Amino acid sequence: MIFRQLFDPETSTYTYLLADETTREAVLIDPVREHSERDATLVRELGLALRFTLETHVHADHITGADALREKLGSRAGVGAAAGVGCADLALADGAAVRVGGLELRAIATPGHTSGCTTYTCAAAGMAFTGDALLIRGCGRTDFQQGDARTLFRSVRERILTLPDATLLYPGHDYRGRTVTTVAEEKRWNPRLGLARSEDDFVAIMAALKLDYPRRMDESVPANLRCGTGPMPALRAPAVANLVAGQAGRQDVEVDFGAGI
Numbered sequence: 001m002i003f004r005q006l007f008d009p010e011t012s013t014y015t016y017l018l019a020d021e022t023t024r025e026a027v028l029i030d031p032v033r034e035h036s037e038r039d040a041t042l043v044r045e046l047g048l049a050l051r052f053t054l055e056t057h058v059h060a061d062h063i064t065g066a067d068a069l070r071e072k073l074g075s076r077a078g079v080g081a082a083a084g085v086g087c088a089d090l091a092l093a094d095g096a097a098v099r100v101g102g103l104e105l106r107a108i109a110t111p112g113h114t115s116g117c118t119t120y121t122c123a124a125a126g127m128a129f130t131g132d133a134l135l136i137r138g139c140g141r142t143d144f145q146q147g148d149a150r151t152l153f154r155s156v157r158e159r160i161l162t163l164p165d166a167t168l169l170y171p172g173h174d175y176r177g178r179t180v181t182t183v184a185e186e187k188r189w190n191p192r193l194g195l196a197r198s199e200d201d202f203v204a205i206m207a208a209l210k211l212d213y214p215r216r217m218d219e220s221v222p223a224n225l226r227c228g229t230g231p232m233p234a235l236r237a238p239a240v241a242n243l244v245a246g247q248a249g250r251q252d253v254e255v256d257f258g259a260g261i
């Protein structure tokens with residue numbers, strides 16, 4: 001398998017390229033629109049055919065490169081069915097498989113950060129791509145986009161941390177330069193979702209967070225509901241209307257270095 005981990009320094013977003021080494025078919029997870037040319041160039045340089053772009057959720061901090069890559073390389077856009085992204089070529093139900101050559105990714109619904117969060121597992125490679133549902137020693141916030149702390153706790157504990165202990169977990173972001181963790185590490189060391197924490201502990205932790213309104217949320221969410229098409233005005237979207245009132249101004253996801261957006 002060919003594997004590359006790519007990075008957007010503005011939002012600390014990771015994009016992942018996976019490909020079958022024999023057939024040269026590839027998939028990109030969580031592409032960022034500003035880096036679509038970088039990603040397309042890498043795909044061409046490696047002699048790959050990009051079949052799919054997959055989103056772990058409807059992002060609030062950046063605009064997806066799905067549409068740009070669809071235009072450049074003819075890839076098809078996939079997202080969890082519960083995300084409600086009508087422009088997606090693939091609305092992936094829980095348990096759906098995406099295949100590129102001999103490589104199989106399985107879409108596992110892990111809601112709680114947003115209602116449509118999806119983790120992609122690659123059992124053959126011992127990998128899982130968790131988006132913002134589970135970060136390294138942290139997790140995504142639960143105060144907007146139909147987020148719910150109890151739902152996230154159950155998603156992570158029942159659907160991610162039940163994977164084999166050696167499974168490599170690749171997050172949607174990291175704000176301290178870390179690149180990968182494992183199920184065993186997060187069960188032991190995650191201060192929010194590790195096995196030492198109860199569901200009520202987690203709910204209390206998330207309720208106590210004081211996080212700023214994401215700076216690009218009002219443009220990113222509506223654009224991502226359209227697969228990243230066109231310039232979008234900074235207007236508040238219905239999808240973010242349940243954000244805690246009074247949070248406005250700059251983006252600061254590093255309040256406790258554990259809150260993905």
